[in-house]
Amino acid sequence: MASKIKVKIRSFGEDAMGAFKVAKQRLHNILHASEKDIEEDPITEKARTLHRGLIKAKVTQIEKDGEHASKITFSAPCPLYFSAGQYLTVSLKLGDKVATRPYSITSSPAQGKEGIVSILVKEKADEPFFSRYLNRDLKVGDELFLEVGLGDLTLNPIRDKAEILGVAGGVGIAPFLSMAKAINESAESPFHLTVLYGSRKQTDILASKEIASLESERVHFINVLSEEPDYPGEKGFITASLIQKYCDVTKVSFFLCGPHVMEEFVLKELSTLGVDIRHVRSECPASLPLPKTDAKTYLLKVHRGIELLELKAREDEPLIIALERAGIYVHSCCRSGKCGACRVEVINGEFEENENDARRFYDVAYRYAYSCHAYPRSDMEIRIPIESFPA
Ligand code: FES
Structure with missing residues (x-):
């Protein structure tokens, strides 16, 4: 049965009187307000809990994974909120220089709530300094700053299909470890995850024991080796026909994480299968060019607050590397x-921005460069925004 709603439409005079009463009430509230500070707005408090910014965390475990990779586990004094598939940043102070790098999280969100988080680190030829330090010099008990819960390579039951096909390469397996744990830990999770993990040889497979332990009814990892012809499992590259072997492309959501060259290859294969690649979620960092022996250097003038600093910037390095080398922090x-x-x-x-310039319209229009992705092509003068100052 339809219910009736009582609506009373006031006359203009009544409405104006109402406004007058509101103004009078407000004045009364102001005059009789307590002198005590207003308590924190609960929404702001919640947002601060979920997005804590930099958190000091202690290294509690380092497990070597071959010579060039390690799984590093941190413990923080507070819950760490993130979604499976997200990454964190590690900030490191060496001497008077602070540098920051992103690493995908391998642990599950449930572990994060206990203040525990793990990452997989692999030394990279195009980024020799930071990852090598974490892999070779970091010790249990060291304290670093983390910013947790970044990136959007996450499973979303509203947006994504229940069947997920992940394609990973190298250290790009990390977010899928976190997703696999989250799926296995939750009976309510609607997702089934299949991951095609490309490596050159068996010795290059990272986190192999963890991968084996995560195999379940809803989670499958398939190794695909490109340089081991005698391997009994899948061999070669992750091609369209291999993808079709493991899924019905019309019924899955695709996630990619790995080297940029792998991303380009797999996206082409997917497009031959009629997959709209705009719907493929991918997190594949662009690789940096290897240093040139005869690289030009340019003068870089840097405004930071009231300071004006001058330094040299190489044409083959992004601006942020030149700034960090000079001890200038940029978030x-x-x-x-x-x-x-x-x-x-x-x-x-x-x-010049590296390939795939993804700057926002506003940033292009007002000449902002993304310093992790921009290379100098002349002498330059730049200003570091206030939000990039060290916390
Ligand atoms: S750090 Fe994300 S654009 Fe540079």
């Missing part, structure tokens, strides 16, 4: 030209 998250955290205002000079 960064993804380090692959997507999030915009490292933006700097370009006052003068020319620069």
